[in-house]
Amino acid sequence: xxxxxxxxxxxxxxxxxLRQLIDKRVSAFKRQLEYIKTKNNxxxxxxxxxxxxxxxxxxxxxxxxxxxxxxxPLDSSARSSTLCGLGSDIPISYGSSIKFNAxxxxxxxxxxxxxxxxxxxxxxxxxxxxxxxxxxxxxxxxKDLYEDE
Amino acid sequence: MKTSSNWLPEVEKMVTEFVDAxxxxxxxxxxxxxxxxxxxxFHALLDYYEQMQFDISVENLTKDGEFRYLTSPSGNPNNFxxxxxxxxxxxxxxxxxxxxxSELDEYISFAPDLSxxxxxxxxxxxxxxxxxxxxxxxxxxxxxxxxxxxxCKSLPPFxxxxxxxxxxxxxxxxxxxxxxxxxxxxxxxxxxxxxMFVGGSAQAMHLxxxxxxxxxxxxxxxxxxxxxNWDLYGPHKKLNRLDVxxxxxxxxxxxxxxxxxxxx
Numbered sequence: 001x002x003x004x005x006x007x008x009x010x011x012x013x014x015x016x017x018l019r020q021l022i023d024k025r026v027s028a029f030k031r032q033l034e035y036i037k038t039k040n041n042x043x044x045x046x047x048x049x050x051x052x053x054x055x056x057x058x059x060x061x062x063x064x065x066x067x068x069x070x071x072x073p074l075d076s077s078a079r080s081s082t083l084c085g086l087g088s089d090i091p092i093s094y095g096s097s098i099k100f101n102a103x104x105x106x107x108x109x110x111x112x113x114x115x116x117x118x119x120x121x122x123x124x125x126x127x128x129x130x131x132x133x134x135x136x137x138x139x140x141x142x143k144d145l146y147e148d149e
Numbered sequence: 150m151k152t153s154s155n156w157l158p159e160v161e162k163m164v165t166e167f168v169d170a171x172x173x174x175x176x177x178x179x180x181x182x183x184x185x186x187x188x189x190x191f192h193a194l195l196d197y198y199e200q201m202q203f204d205i206s207v208e209n210l211t212k213d214g215e216f217r218y219l220t221s222p223s224g225n226p227n228n229f230x231x232x233x234x235x236x237x238x239x240x241x242x243x244x245x246x247x248x249x250x251s252e253l254d255e256y257i258s259f260a261p262d263l264s265x266x267x268x269x270x271x272x273x274x275x276x277x278x279x280x281x282x283x284x285x286x287x288x289x290x291x292x293x294x295x296x297x298x299x300x301c302k303s304l305p306p307f308x309x310x311x312x313x314x315x316x317x318x319x320x321x322x323x324x325x326x327x328x329x330x331x332x333x334x335x336x337x338x339x340x341x342x343x344x345m346f347v348g349g350s351a352q353a354m355h356l357x358x359x360x361x362x363x364x365x366x367x368x369x370x371x372x373x374x375x376x377x378n379w380d381l382y383g384p385h386k387k388l389n390r391l392d393v394x395x396x397x398x399x400x401x402x403x404x405x406x407x408x409x410x411x412x413x
Contacts, residue, residue, distance in 0.1 A: 006160065086232075093211070093217055114171060118160070122159070
């Protein structure tokens, strides 16, 4: 299955606990999808009639989970909007091994940009990456289709 | 929309390229991920104070010029860096992991992720037989000196999480019941009211709950931080703010004299 392969790839270098968290989140989304399917959900039917299928939705669940649990938190620290230069000109040392500085922020920004490019190329609304239920994801993907009509 | 016959191979190819190029950057330990979120919230809070015209300075840097972030309430805050936010002759400290005890009972205490306290608030050094067998001290400040305690949660919001923040709010802020503290809820106040920063976005029902909590308690719950909801400033945010008695006078006195002398 494509979504399982993608999940494995994205999780490959992560800590076991984090891999488990991603797995739990994706599994919950999949269970919710199965439930929605029993309800003749009009938004889901709209997606199916526009060439979406379950496997594609599951890929979106994997990308969403990776973003929410890994990239989102990392991206948080890489914004350097403060005038005082904390985290960029003035590095932050967090414990003995973690350092937040300009070089780290640059690398993270580049990584997040690459990920966002994937989302754009897949024609998924980036808002979907922040949602927390399969129901909301289905609704927002379908909403885009209605708006395109 | 593309069909699955080309969409799926395309996403597989792009993810493979992404992993090859960036796995070293994103393969962090969970501790580092939650630290990253906390640092992001810290930046957002400093950004807010800068927008509110406070002067921001960093204090107690290491000899290498680094900001030494306190990561655990067991550390002595005096050995770590912190931020001073000042406006005119008024100044506040923005600190991390500062243990706060409630004036209602000193045994009710906890360490919020970020705290704004009056400058030079006494940091008490305390020994207790039930802490490290009485061999080590811990450090704490009184809830009387706290303007706002903020909490960072890199999670999706859920009702129990949101309600638990009300308990933190009651514990950490004496001004909640003691009106002699001079801290009041005020739309034009300069301080952000106690805020819980939440990484995930909220569903519609949760948004209604947040709105209700913010209506009945002088606190904020900001969701969707992972989606870039970092701007805490501006009227569109409709966040609760606090006025500390004397701040606005200090702001008026701090404004350049030219402002008073200029005529339309």
